[in-house]
Amino acid sequence: MDDDIQDILDAVSRPSLPQRTLDLQALTRAWVNERTSPELLPYPSDLVDRVVERVKTQIETIEDRTATMDSKSNFTLVILQTELERFKFLVRSFLRARMAKIDQYPHHYRTLSLQQTQSANPTSPSPLLSHLEQQYLQSHQSLLSHHYQSSFLSTFPAALQRLDDTAGGISMVDKPETDNAVFCRVLRDAGSVEIQGEGGATEVDLRRGDVWVVRWSAVDEAVRRGDVELI
């Protein structure tokens, strides 16, 4: 009963928050999710675009205000600049976390993003990689493979020169470990997930406000939907 009312209250009070606050919340959430999830999450292009736009206007505001050199506005300026630095840090750290993951499993993500572009349909969720990230991934990979080629691979027998061999029972393409445990908080009721316990598999309900430690593979869908956030 209590929960129902809470839900209704939330639905009413949510739109009253200004877009800025929502964006900050969303960015922080995306940042934490990206840093803690073992897999790369879809790129929130709209959000990043909005934030970058806002950073730009904020820089202009600050420059305008410093130009006037009003002693009274100095304190406001300090606050504005601190806020700006923090925003910049969030975006920077977010992007770097993504790049670190891309660099760690380049082949895996390249295949994934290729699959996504091939099966592109208008209803599909936001792409895994941004356009820039895709460019970066491509050129970085061509650099790396060129480097391997010229360093030693070119002298190998032809059958062993590929970088994505699956022969011999081992795939050369590393994949992120999807069974890693993650801490998560449930934001909206998200159905039930299967948990592998000592006594076999059991199902648990994810209820709003719950905090769980579960395998990433169990909640990754819910995180992508936004029903669950990582902490």
Add this chain to the structure above:
Amino acid sequence: MYAEQANKLVLDAKRIQNLPHLPPYAATTVRAVTKEVRDLDREVSNLLAPYSSGSSSTTQSSDGTQQIKSSFSPADDPATACALLVNHLSMRRNKRCLLAYHRMRTDKLEGMCWSGVDVAEIQDASASASGRQSGGGAATSSLSAEEEQYVHQYSDLLAAYKGQWTDIDLTGSLEPPRDIFIDVRVLRDAGEIQTEYGSITLTRNSQFYVRQADVERLIQQGYLQRLS
């Protein structure tokens, strides 16, 4: 023993992880390992030669692995089958070791690119480090020619990518910012810098209270030291 040389490379790579500089490129070991792979490959074809049925003995399949169409059956001659298997696995293992070694080094180089070290400085620093190790011998760069090329290309790529995020400064500090003004001490003369609050001349051993964003780069390059 097979893959002994390759193991050396892996151990080396492990060691590199914790080193501040990059030790010289193990060109001889890399060459030895590639030679081993070639020898193994030759041995495999020699072993299989008697079994190959006159016409096209090996074909390249679509996934790049060689499919051997020969009259050889492992059950008839387990000794040869075992030798073949060992050779195949050793070759793959060597390849993985080589890849790991090179990846480790390139990762290290990329890290240096990210932290804003100049390409020339990387070469100088590692050259002097290796020079010290070899008793001040020939101060050749510890990067292989390919690695040098790689560093150049990667820093170009990085610069291009960074250029798309002008306001964010991707290579900036990954520490959450606390204060926008910090105390710094000047370790090396850095000349005059322009800030929004006028210009300051950074002379050695002087101390300033400046905006962090203005001096970030200088701290990374070692001109300034941050005082907590």
